[in-house]
Amino acid sequence: MVTEELTLNIGPSHPSTHGVCRLLVRLDGEIVTHVEPIIGHLHRGIEKMAENRTYLQVVPLTDRLDYVGSMYANWAYCRAVERLAGIRVPERAEYIRVIVCELQRIASHMMGIGSSAADTGATSAFLYAFAQRDLVIDLFEELCGARLTYNYVRPGGVSFDLPDGWVERCRAFTAQHPKAMLEIDGFFFGNAIARARLKGVGVLDPDAAVAWGVSGPSARGSGVDWDLRRDDPYSVYPRFDFDVPIGSNGDAFDRARVRLWECIESCRIIDQALDQLEPGPIMADGLPRLLAPRPGDAYDHIESARGSLGVYLVSDGSPRPYRMKVRSPAFCNLAVLPLIAVGHTLSDLLVILGSLDPVFGEVDR
Amino acid sequence: MSSLLLGILWGVAGVLVIAGGAVIGVWWERKVAGHIQLRYGPQQIGPAGSLQMLADVPKLLFKEDIVPSGADRPLFKWAPLMAFAPVAAAMAVIPFAAGWAPFDTSVGVLFFLAVPSLEVVAILVAAWAQRNSYAAIGGLRAASQMIAYEVPRTLAVAPLVLLAGSLRPTEVVAAWRWWWLPLLAIAFVVYLIASIAEMNRGPFDLPEAESELVAGYFADYSGMRWAIFMMAEYGAVITASLFAAATFLGAGWPFSGALGVVALVVKTSVLVTIVMWTKWTLPRVRQDQLLRFCWVVLVPATLVQLAIVGVVLPWM
Amino acid sequence: MRIEELRERVCAMYPDLCPLFSIEFGDGAISVPLERVHSAAADLKEMGFDRLGMVTAVDRGEEFEIVYRLQSRDLRAGMFLKALVPRSDPRVPSMCDLWPAANWQEREVYDLFGIVFEGHPDLRRILLPDDWEGHPLRKDYVDERIIPRPDYI
Numbered sequence: 001m002v003t004e005e006l007t008l009n010i011g012p013s014h015p016s017t018h019g020v021c022r023l024l025v026r027l028d029g030e031i032v033t034h035v036e037p038i039i040g041h042l043h044r045g046i047e048k049m050a051e052n053r054t055y056l057q058v059v060p061l062t063d064r065l066d067y068v069g070s071m072y073a074n075w076a077y078c079r080a081v082e083r084l085a086g087i088r089v090p091e092r093a094e095y096i097r098v099i100v101c102e103l104q105r106i107a108s109h110m111m112g113i114g115s116s117a118a119d120t121g122a123t124s125a126f127l128y129a130f131a132q133r134d135l136v137i138d139l140f141e142e143l144c145g146a147r148l149t150y151n152y153v154r155p156g157g158v159s160f161d162l163p164d165g166w167v168e169r170c171r172a173f174t175a176q177h178p179k180a181m182l183e184i185d186g187f188f189f190g191n192a193i194a195r196a197r198l199k200g201v202g203v204l205d206p207d208a209a210v211a212w213g214v215s216g217p218s219a220r221g222s223g224v225d226w227d228l229r230r231d232d233p234y235s236v237y238p239r240f241d242f243d244v245p246i247g248s249n250g251d252a253f254d255r256a257r258v259r260l261w262e263c264i265e266s267c268r269i270i271d272q273a274l275d276q277l278e279p280g281p282i283m284a285d286g287l288p289r290l291l292a293p294r295p296g297d298a299y300d301h302i303e304s305a306r307g308s309l310g311v312y313l314v315s316d317g318s319p320r321p322y323r324m325k326v327r328s329p330a331f332c333n334l335a336v337l338p339l340i341a342v343g344h345t346l347s348d349l350l351v352i353l354g355s356l357d358p359v360f361g362e363v364d365r
Numbered sequence: 366m367s368s369l370l371l372g373i374l375w376g377v378a379g380v381l382v383i384a385g386g387a388v389i390g391v392w393w394e395r396k397v398a399g400h401i402q403l404r405y406g407p408q409q410i411g412p413a414g415s416l417q418m419l420a421d422v423p424k425l426l427f428k429e430d431i432v433p434s435g436a437d438r439p440l441f442k443w444a445p446l447m448a449f450a451p452v453a454a455a456m457a458v459i460p461f462a463a464g465w466a467p468f469d470t471s472v473g474v475l476f477f478l479a480v481p482s483l484e485v486v487a488i489l490v491a492a493w494a495q496r497n498s499y500a501a502i503g504g505l506r507a508a509s510q511m512i513a514y515e516v517p518r519t520l521a522v523a524p525l526v527l528l529a530g531s532l533r534p535t536e537v538v539a540a541w542r543w544w545w546l547p548l549l550a551i552a553f554v555v556y557l558i559a560s561i562a563e564m565n566r567g568p569f570d571l572p573e574a575e576s577e578l579v580a581g582y583f584a585d586y587s588g589m590r591w592a593i594f595m596m597a598e599y600g601a602v603i604t605a606s607l608f609a610a611a612t613f614l615g616a617g618w619p620f621s622g623a624l625g626v627v628a629l630v631v632k633t634s635v636l637v638t639i640v641m642w643t644k645w646t647l648p649r650v651r652q653d654q655l656l657r658f659c660w661v662v663l664v665p666a667t668l669v670q671l672a673i674v675g676v677v678l679p680w681m
Numbered sequence: 682m683r684i685e686e687l688r689e690r691v692c693a694m695y696p697d698l699c700p701l702f703s704i705e706f707g708d709g710a711i712s713v714p715l716e717r718v719h720s721a722a723a724d725l726k727e728m729g730f731d732r733l734g735m736v737t738a739v740d741r742g743e744e745f746e747i748v749y750r751l752q753s754r755d756l757r758a759g760m761f762l763k764a765l766v767p768r769s770d771p772r773v774p775s776m777c778d779l780w781p782a783a784n785w786q787e788r789e790v791y792d793l794f795g796i797v798f799e800g801h802p803d804l805r806r807i808l809l810p811d812d813w814e815g816h817p818l819r820k821d822y823v824d825e826r827i828i829p830r831p832d833y834i
Binding site: 334 | 739740817
């Protein structure tokens with residue numbers, strides 16, 4: 001009997017591709033023999049658009065990169081601009097940036113853990129994670145009026161100071177969040193079926209992770225002990241005491257679980273930052289209405305929820321960037337999918353894709 | 366002539382029971398799922414959203430009946446009814462009380478085990494007729510899963526038949542004693558698990574795995590034809606729970622008469638709720654894990670149960 | 682590692698290229714001739730730059746500037762490796778043999794700038810459709826759908 005491989009197009013619109021990704025899959029029964037991610041369905045040419053806007057007008061564009069982690073893209077871009085234009089950011093603004101970005105990390109990881117759960121069919125665990133995410137989004141809404149695209153971090157500082165009572169509500173959130181995480185850890189990561197589905201699936205070798213440029217929790221799940229907050233410290237991170245959780249097996253389970261523990265560490269950082277927060281200005285003094293940095297190029301990167309997010313800016317002395325390039329961690333992480341997914345079943349393929357936690361706004365830019 | 370008329374009457378009654386059960390079941394499932402997931406479920410229409418289905422059913426009825434181009438039209442159109450018919454037929458032999466079932470045949474238990482498994486044919490037909498890769502994978506998964514889980518399901522009912530000494534469901538109910546409960550505990554649990562797998566519900570909902578196959582074997586169905594598939598699924602949940610409540614749990618015991626019917630309905634509802642609770646709590650297993658669980662855990666467990674009953678039987 | 686130390690180590694390795702090592706905005710960058718870019722990358726990888734963070738290009742008019750961002754965990758440093766590519770014949774050796782991470786990144790540069798990477802295993806467009814015409818990040822790219830922004834900012 002002759003059997004043929006089945007070619008299956010997953011996506012671009014499919015419940016488990018986490019956006020608009022198309023996976024071209026060849027199946028031998030249930031076993032994946034070939035997988036090729038076909039990206040670009042969400043390519044809006046943000047790098048080209050940035051060349052036609054002033055430095056300040058680019059900030060809202062960066063919101064649309066990683067739409068579940070807008071604060072990071074704001075911050076990475078602003079750091080590159082500040083480096084290029086030599087702007088010194090006031091200390092209070094730096095603390096606020098750290099707080100909102102750690103909150104953003106929690107919100108984004110809730111999406112990552114939740115989709116790991118939803119991909120295995122545990123929709124309840126997904127909603128438990130989303131309930132936590134909603135609390136963070138409420139805090140952001142109060143802070144800047146938006147729930148998804150914040151446009152909050154601006155070159156030179158942040159756009160609004162913390163509203164009255166926000167600090168207390170933020171503390172109330174960090175007080176309950178670790179408990180909620182332990183609950184999810186117990187009923188989802190402790191569940192026998194979830195363990196059977198996630199353990200040993202999509203194993204990424206640590207050397208391969210480094211060579212393929214995988215970063216963030218996806219690499220740390222493989223045991224690559226690399227976190228820019230600690231290893232290339234920026235902003236006020238050296239003042240905080242926190243651990244970088246790493247996994248050991250490099251499978252989907254470790255990648256998802258690293259995210260969970262990172263949320264608990266983020267709560268520690270937020271608490272310390274709230275303790276150290278002093279009154280003061282939130283925007284650098286003497287900023288020109290129109291930024292026109294001297295010619296040159298600058299690169300800066302931060303640890304986003306998906307890995308090292310870098311922005312490369314080239315200035316020609318005009319008020320508009322000559323070239324902007326976003327080093328997107330989700331793009332680099334996704335490239336490793338064919339390496340780790342071939343040989344697994346169709347069900348596992350989508351679990352593996354979910355465990356890399358790609359956001360296609362950032363992959364396609 | 367009169368028996369034919371009676372048959373049609375019973376058929377209509379069975380369909381109505383299943384349809385009504387499905388309407389209540391969908392509402393109840395949404396409530397159960399909502400409360401498990403930190404939300405409320407339907408609450409706008411009627412008290413606690415209980416009339417939600419009055420809004421949903423007309424919506425489904427008025428939806429366009431889409432047949433994809435390239436589909437095998439006759440098969441595509443008939444498959445939902447083929448899925449529904451065996452479930453409705455199985456309803457006929459369920460002993461609602463000691464000594465009474467709509468159709469009390471001497472091979473009723475066998476009939477109940479055999480006829481609903483015809484649903485696998487309907488699923489394969491539906492999967493084939495759509496000419497859709499996702500549906501094809503879903504159909505193949507359903508075939509392997511449903512045929513494999515027939516074995517533990519049948520073996521789990523066998524001790525019951527042995528103890529009762531009859532394949533007639535009403536006689537099983539009549540012979541039932543309360544101490545069968547602890548004695549047949551393993552068989553009952555295996556029957557419940559295998560039934561969940563038979564009706565393709567979570568954590569064994571691989572054939573329709575939403576996150577992988579979108580909707581599996583009914584991926585391209587819409588409107589009422591899709592609703593008939595859903596009704597068949599709820600019908601399977603209800604008949605399997607009814608059968609378990611009637612045979613394993615002693616139908617109306619400890620009451621008789623009208624109170625006994627109430628007891629049966631309560632037991633069935635509890636079982637249906639357990640089925641829903643399982644679905645909304647557990648992640649989905651993988652195909653290889655599913656089949657391994659069947660052959661390595663469930664089948665040996667039923668064999669152990671058979672051995673236990675075999676030892677007890679001579680002492681009765 | 683501080684940037685001056687990095688400069689010394691690079692200068693020890695390439696005495697002739699030392700004047701090309703620049704420190705700007707706190708970041709080290711070395712510009713090498715195009716024919717040496719692959720060997721320089723291999724040497725830098727040997728030195729401890731185990732990650733290829735980013736590959737991109739900048740349209741400099743007559744030439745393209747190809748920019749590699751290298752990152753090292755052990756040295757705790759990052760630096761640029763740059764080379765100028767003639768616009769008339771934009772060909773660059775592929776880094777896929779050193780870092781598989783270059784695979785998608787170089788495809789992206791090929792897609793948006795039209796720079797050909799020699800030795801790349803699978804050089805196709807990645808973000809844009811296969812039948813797209815032109816390379817949008819070139820400054821001379823024209824598309825009638827682009828609405829020029831008025832100059833008043």
